[in-house]
Amino acid sequence: MVVQLCTAGFFPYRNSYGGVSLVREGTEMSVWLEQKQQLIAALREAIDAARASGKLQVESVPEIGLEVPRDKQHGDFASNIALVMARSARKAPREVAEIIVEHLPQGGVIRAVEVAGPGFINFFLSNDWLYATLRAIEEQGEAYGNSSYGTGEKVLLEFVSANPVGPMNVVNARAAAVGDTLARLLRAVGHTVHTEFYVNDAGNQADVFARSLEARYQQLRDPSYPFPEDGYPGEYVIDLAKVLQEERPDLLDLPYEERIAFCKRWGTDQMVEMQRADLAAYGVEFDLWFRERDLHEAGALEAVIQFLKEKGLLFEEEGALWFRSTQFGDDKDRVIVKSDGSYTYVTADIAYHHNKLQRGFTKLINIWGPDHHGYIGRMKAAIQALGYGADTLEVLILQYVALLRDGQPVKMSKRAGEFITMQDLVDEVGKDAARFFFLHRSPESHLDFDLDLAVEQSSENPVFYVQYAHARISSVLRQAAEQGITVPTCREVDLSLLQHEAELDLLKQLAALPEELLQAALLREPHRITNYALELAGLFHSFYTHCHILGEEPSLRDARLVLVANIRTVLRKVLGLLGVDAPEQM
RNA sequence: GCGCCUGUAGCUCAGGGGAUAGAGCAUCGGACUUCUAAUCCGAGUGUCGCAGGUUCGAUUCCUGCCAGGCGCGCCA
Numbered sequence: 001m002v003v004q005l006c007t008a009g010f011f012p013y014r015n016s017y018g019g020v021s022l023v024r025e026g027t028e029m030s031v032w033l034e035q036k037q038q039l040i041a042a043l044r045e046a047i048d049a050a051r052a053s054g055k056l057q058v059e060s061v062p063e064i065g066l067e068v069p070r071d072k073q074h075g076d077f078a079s080n081i082a083l084v085m086a087r088s089a090r091k092a093p094r095e096v097a098e099i100i101v102e103h104l105p106q107g108g109v110i111r112a113v114e115v116a117g118p119g120f121i122n123f124f125l126s127n128d129w130l131y132a133t134l135r136a137i138e139e140q141g142e143a144y145g146n147s148s149y150g151t152g153e154k155v156l157l158e159f160v161s162a163n164p165v166g167p168m169n170v171v172n173a174r175a176a177a178v179g180d181t182l183a184r185l186l187r188a189v190g191h192t193v194h195t196e197f198y199v200n201d202a203g204n205q206a207d208v209f210a211r212s213l214e215a216r217y218q219q220l221r222d223p224s225y226p227f228p229e230d231g232y233p234g235e236y237v238i239d240l241a242k243v244l245q246e247e248r249p250d251l252l253d254l255p256y257e258e259r260i261a262f263c264k265r266w267g268t269d270q271m272v273e274m275q276r277a278d279l280a281a282y283g284v285e286f287d288l289w290f291r292e293r294d295l296h297e298a299g300a301l302e303a304v305i306q307f308l309k310e311k312g313l314l315f316e317e318e319g320a321l322w323f324r325s326t327q328f329g330d331d332k333d334r335v336i337v338k339s340d341g342s343y344t345y346v347t348a349d350i351a352y353h354h355n356k357l358q359r360g361f362t363k364l365i366n367i368w369g370p371d372h373h374g375y376i377g378r379m380k381a382a383i384q385a386l387g388y389g390a391d392t393l394e395v396l397i398l399q400y401v402a403l404l405r406d407g408q409p410v411k412m413s414k415r416a417g418e419f420i421t422m423q424d425l426v427d428e429v430g431k432d433a434a435r436f437f438f439l440h441r442s443p444e445s446h447l448d449f450d451l452d453l454a455v456e457q458s459s460e461n462p463v464f465y466v467q468y469a470h471a472r473i474s475s476v477l478r479q480a481a482e483q484g485i486t487v488p489t490c491r492e493v494d495l496s497l498l499q500h501e502a503e504l505d506l507l508k509q510l511a512a513l514p515e516e517l518l519q520a521a522l523l524r525e526p527h528r529i530t531n532y533a534l535e536l537a538g539l540f541h542s543f544y545t546h547c548h549i550l551g552e553e554p555s556l557r558d559a560r561l562v563l564v565a566n567i568r569t570v571l572r573k574v575l576g577l578l579g580v581d582a583p584e585q586m
Numbered sequence: 587g588c589g590c591c592u593g594u595a596g597c598u599c600a601g602g603g604g605a606u607a608g609a610g611c612a613u614c615g616g617a618c619u620u621c622u623a624a625u626c627c628g629a630g631u632g633u634c635g636c637a638g639g640u641u642c643g644a645u646u647c648c649u650g651c652c653a654g655g656c657g658c659g660c661c662a
Binding site: 069070071074078080083086087092093116119120163165203204205206318319320322332334335336337338339340342344345346349369370371372373374375377397399400402404407440441442444445446447448450453461462464465467468469471472475476477478480527528531534535538541542544545546548549550551585 | 625641654
């Protein structure tokens with residue numbers, strides 16, 4: 001596996017089919033990957049034979065790539081190896097291709113080979129491997145497509161981590177969808193994944209929130225009581241104050257400082273519970289809600305400062321204590337202890353990441369909003385200062401979300417307390433549409449979220465398109481059951497009856513899932529799965545129009561029943577990864 | 587000024603060192619006595635932001651520029 005540096009994180013993936021297996025030894029292989037490996041092996045054999053016979057004179061053989069051509073006229077798989085080797089072989093690409101093809105082992109699954117275009121070698125296979133895919137799905141069920149590629153990697157995935165001082169926004173909703181699905185994907189390819197929400201309940205914002213809550217509480221008795229200038233204006237603080245009054249009518253008996261301390265702890269706890277409930281309704285649950293205040297109470301900040309001090313990475317200037325993060329490539333050094341003796345946000349965050357590392361995670365993935373990208377440098381510096389490689393921390397930066405209504409951006413003003421919260425969004429469009437839309441685009445793209453489209457129950461709405469495919473299959477299977485027809489197993493039917501172009505297209509799409517999953521997980525690109533689901537649904541709808549199932553004579557009917565039952569399994573699986581429901585009827 | 591993201595069809599966006607660059611929407615035209623027409627089939631649309639470079643080959647990689655978004659605190 002080759003590791004490449006990207007600015008926003010590390011993407012440890014390359015198309016390394018030649019020589020490097022994508023699945024570890026002794027683990028299950030998908031039909032698809034197995035097929036590719038076989039063809040690559042055949043190509044290597046042919047090239048070696050050609051070299052041995054002197055027809056191909058090259059010093060070394062480059063990595064052999066194999067891809068599915070965009071145009072299926074170009075075969076099931078195609079390799080550009082002849083184009084790559086042409087230079088060192090001092091021959092025209094097509095000539096190299098011809099020589100390789102001459103030496104290819106005969107027979108087997110390869111039905112035909114052709115040299116095409118500038119020198120591609122196109123493989124046309126017999127359909128057996130596609131039918132083998134159906135058997136694999138039948139055996140593995142919704143585990144189909146999973147692999148053990150990531151065995152040994154212990155990932156801590158931190159996402160959302162919204163401040164516990166107000167409702168979550170739409171970027172939080174995007175982060176929740178991306179993070180949750182990424183966690184599911186990483187698990188599917190064999191990583192051990194632990195998810196965390198970091199609760200920033202000890203900083204300035206929590207103090208401001210506590211004073212806002214206290215003021216609202218006071219105002220319940222005395223409307224003229226002054227509200228802090230920098231306070232949080234939202235209605236929710238007033239609602240919270242009312243609850244507080246019910247629970248603690250005696251709060252004013254406490255001295256001011258204790259009252260604020262109580263409001264801070266109680267208030268942030270309330271907000272955390274709200275966030276937890278909102279996220280649960282959205283299908284997102286965390287393994288741990290990590291409290292910043294626990295770090296403070298455990299003395300973790302002092303401990304990590306001591307650690308850095310002993311390494312000689314801290315210095316004093318202008319009354320403050322600084323972390324020499326520039327030593328590890330950061331733009332500037334960072335204040336760790338302010339001149340007033342309090343800590344900065346980064347101090348607690350370093351302590352938190354220290355804590356993560358001490359718990360034995362080998363990979364820390366954080367998903368942040370676009371306003372935090374400037375923070376990557378200092379955190380990577382901190383990770384290195386703590387004695388780990390910069391690659392241990394990987395940061396995914398999500399981009400901004402613009403909500404559109406009637407084609408126009410929805411204006412929001414946080415200052416005026418007017419903005420669409422995550423909960424507003426979910427209430428309006430539903431969990432499924434919200435998640436699907438967020439997972440439809442690549443994480444780093446700026447996203448236009450069309451509210452009108454998301455609620456539309458029509459073909460225009462992609463989430464319904466996929467769900468409808470699942471419902472349609474469910475309906476067929478229901479009717480089959482009503483007619484007393486049970487879905488047979490692969491062994492009981494003649495799969496070779498599946499010859500229609502629409503059927504073969506579907507089988508290829510099913511076969512491609514393991515690799516899609518691996519790519520989506522390793523590239524941290526959940527949207528690949530959304531697109532996969534849309535393609536699979538599209539192929540099914542087309543098949544459904546062109547091919548009948550229950551009306552056909554029994555042998556074909558049974559083969560098609562097996563096909564659609566397995567399509568349904570895969571649709572369930574991918575919708576499950578996306579956190580979207582797979583309805584039996586619509 | 588520096589950094590990050592984005593720039594592909596009228597719109598929203600996929601894709602990606604190679605074979606005629608894709609989808610959905612929108613537009614136009616077809617398909618329901620037949621397992622859900624929330625569906626399908628067909629038609630048109632492109633200087634892949636601009637300019638260089640690397641390469642047999644660049645829309646893809648590199649550099650510079652232009653445009654839009656977002657950052658650059660002893661805030662979090």
